[in-house]
Amino acid sequence: MNVIEINQLTKYYGKHRGIENVSFSVEEGEIFGFIGPNGAGKSTTIRALLSLIHPTSGSATIFGKDCIKYGNEIRRDIGYLPSEVFYYEHMKVREVLNYSASFYDNVDYTRIQSLAEVMDLDLNKRIDDLSYGNKKKVGIIQGLLHEPRLIILDEPTGGLDPLMQQKFFELIRMENQKGATVLFSSHILSEVQKLCSRVAIIKDGTIVRVENIRDMQKHNYKKFTLDYRGVIDVHHFNLEGVTNLTVDESTLHFLFKGDINRMVERLQGQNLINLLVEEPSLEEIFMHYYQKEDQP
Template sequence: MNVIEINHLTKYYGKHRGIEDVSFSVADGEIFGFIGPNGSGKSTTIRTLLSLIYPTSGTATIFGKDCIKYGKEIRQHIGYLPSEVFYYENMKVIDVLKYSASFYEHVNLRRIETLAGTLDLDLHKRIDDLSYGNKKKVGIVQGLLHEPKLIILDEPTSGLDPLMQQKFFELIQNENKKGATVLFSSHILTEVQKMCARVAIIKDGTIIKVENIHNLRENNYKKFTLEFKGPLNLSCFKFDGITNMSQDEKTLHFLFRGDINKVISSLQGQVLQNMLVEEPTLEEIFIHYYQKED
């Protein structure tokens, strides 16, 4: 069963493109990555899912229900952490969170204390006295206090220090183990690689790839590092399948997709000092897709 279904979703702001023909699905219990640089359309897609904005065309459903028609009902079961959070600055943290809890049915207020303890958040401080990172913690607690079935995260770790980021990841993974589905939107690819099994890559408002991370890294590409004893003969490496080539003195780096025997054959007559073949990082694959589209 898919918790999220997006089909040909398009949003224009007048003549300006927001997103165009976006389609992907998120399965029940999945942590799904949604990656792209700032301005690529991630937030527009998410805001449409939350019925904060209405699409120009296309459809989106959550729990099998239309996001626009049943938006109020659906949001009872969604936890949302936006990229930036804003609150009434004169209120105390606990008052903000209790007010947020009042919008949902059957919230156990002890859960607020538990989440705040995990994130080392002082519930009795005023919002105005909090750092940006601590305001982000308020947003995390607010998004999780009602034990949502679907968690939507938009650039969730900005403002958090590395230790708190790790606590946050553990918290989300624990919610996922309890049954929550997660849509994880970010431009920080190492985070997505750590958390997600599948990703959708978006560029200029359009999905350019939906793929299993394992397949992206292992089946499609290999990362080669070739260190030579003598001069490089780059003409030997001009064949299909090689991308992202760079040279550092006598060392050659590139991604390769295809039969690796082609690479081995191209080395005949050249003297190698060392050769390393490994899986590329998600970031290297991501850059490859963007350069390929360009």
């Protein structure tokens, strides 16, 4: 069964494009990634799903019900974490969470305490005294408090330190194992790859494609930066899978896709000061993969 079904969803803000003909569906029980650069339309899509904004055309259903028409019923079972977390600043964390819980029936209030412990959050602090990361934690707890069947996360990891990200991912996996479906929007490919089974890629307001994460991993680009002690032998890296090769004084940059062992072999014997292997940004991947493949 599909928990979310989006059908030709379009949103224009006046003449300004938000999203155009976005369609995809999310199956029950999966963690679905929604990935695209900033400004591509991820938040617009999500905000339309939550009926915070009204689509210009097209439709979307959640749990088989129309998002706008039955928004209030649907939202009973949705936990949402916005990308920018803001709350009533003069309230205490506990007050905000109690207030949030008061909108749902049958909320287990002891969950506030237990979730706060997992996320290491002080419930007695005032919202305006919290750091950005701690506000995000309030958002996470607020989103998971009522044990929603669908969890919608809009760029959830920004502001969380790596340890917290890890805990957060565990929390999401746990909720998922208990049966929750997850829609996870991000502009960081690696975190989506870690968590998700399928992913929709959005760019300039339209869906570029929907893929299995396994297929995507075939396109697993790594970004290499090599600092040379001596002269750079550019031709040494003239092998299959290397793209975007640039030389910048004594530094060599390139993207590599393929068997990592071949690259490790190739690196032997090179006289380096430093070597950096990174996850390329989504923009870089778009430039070297999606753009090329989508052009006829």
